Amino acid sequence: MPRKKRTGFGDVSIERERFDRGEARCPSCKRPIGPADQPAFVHGLGSGESRLATMRCGRCQAMLTVHFEEPRRAEPSNP
Numbered sequence: 001m002p003r004k005k006r007t008g009f010g011d012v013s014i015e016r017e018r019f020d021r022g023e024a025r026c027p028s029c030k031r032p033i034g035p036a037d038q039p040a041f042v043h044g045l046g047s048g049e050s051r052l053a054t055m056r057c058g059r060c061q062a063m064l065t066v067h068f069e070e071p072r073r074a075e076p077s078n079p
């Protein structure tokens, strides 16, 4: 298991698919957060999928930065 990168307060790290299902939670008040909270997606240069979004928790008003993890693919590692 890779070493977990330390995230600052208000940082959420989750797969995009799970975020879209509303499985992310505010680290401050544990309220579920998701697409309904109007995240502002930050688009990187050249890449299609956004890997970062900023949003505000609807309950505690904390500013949250959401990092979208690369989904794990179950591909066989045949050379």
Ligand SMILES: [Zn+2]
Residues within 6 Å of the ligand: 026, 027, 028, 029, 030, 031, 057, 058, 059, 060, 061, 062
């Ligand atoms: Zn909150």
